[in-house]
Amino acid sequence: MSTTQANATAPPRRRLTREDRRRQLLDVAWQLVREEGTDALTLGRLAEQAGITKPVVYNHFATRPVLLAALYQDFDARQTALMDAALRSGEPTLPGTARVIASAYVDCVLLQGNEIPGVIAALASSPELEKIKREYEAIFLEKCRIVLSPFAGTGEIGAAGLRAMLGAAEALSHAAANGEITAVQAQEELFETIVAMVERTAVKVAGMHT
Structure with a gap:
C-alpha cells in the first residue's frame, strides 16, 4: 500500500x-x-x-500566574474529592473524622509528590496568587470546622486552632513527601493534632458550664 x-x-x-x-x-x-x-x-x-x-x-x-493558580485549584479539587468520599464512608466519630482529614490531606500531597510545595511557594510570590491560595484554604478550613463541630460540645472551633491544624498538615505532609518522615507518621501526628484541637474546645465549654 x-x-x-x-x-x-x-x-x-x-x-x-x-x-x-x-x-x-x-x-x-x-x-x-x-x-x-x-x-x-x-x-x-x-x-x-x-x-x-x-x-x-x-x-x-x-499568563504564568494564571497557570500556577490553575495547578493549585486542580490540587485542591483532587484533595476535596478525596476527603469528601472518605467522609461519606467513614465513621461519624471524632477519631473517625479526624483520621479521614489527616489521611486525605497527607495522601493527596503524596499523590502529587514534590511538585505541590514548589507550586505553593510560587503562589506566595505575588499578592494576587497568595489571595487565591488563602481563599481555597478558607474553604478547606470551613469544611473541617463543619465536620468537626459536632464533637466540640456546644463550643465553636476557633480560627486560631484551625490555622494551627493547617500549618501542621502542610509541614507534616511536605516532610513526608521529602522522605523526612513516613506517610503513616505524618498522618498519625496530624490525627493527634486534630483530636487535641477539638477536645480542647470541648473541655473549655465544659469548664464554662461547671
Whole structure:
C-alpha cells in the first residue's frame, strides 16, 4: 500500500475538546514541575512539552500566574474529592473524622509528590496568587470546622486552632513527601493534632458550664 493510500485510510486525528485540552495541559504542567522544577514552568515550555503552539496554551492560561493558580485549584479539587468520599464512608466519630482529614490531606500531597510545595511557594510570590491560595484554604478550613463541630460540645472551633491544624498538615505532609518522615507518621501526628484541637474546645465549654 502506498503512503497516499495509507493516509487516505487512516482515521482522522480526534480534535480535543476545550476541557480535554485543558486537562492535558495541566497534566503536562505537573510533569514539567516534577521533572524540572517550578522555575522551568513557562507557557512556552508548556507548549513545547505538549506538542502544540503557544497560542493554544495562551488561550487556556493567559499568563504564568494564571497557570500556577490553575495547578493549585486542580490540587485542591483532587484533595476535596478525596476527603469528601472518605467522609461519606467513614465513621461519624471524632477519631473517625479526624483520621479521614489527616489521611486525605497527607495522601493527596503524596499523590502529587514534590511538585505541590514548589507550586505553593510560587503562589506566595505575588499578592494576587497568595489571595487565591488563602481563599481555597478558607474553604478547606470551613469544611473541617463543619465536620468537626459536632464533637466540640456546644463550643465553636476557633480560627486560631484551625490555622494551627493547617500549618501542621502542610509541614507534616511536605516532610513526608521529602522522605523526612513516613506517610503513616505524618498522618498519625496530624490525627493527634486534630483530636487535641477539638477536645480542647470541648473541655473549655465544659469548664464554662461547671
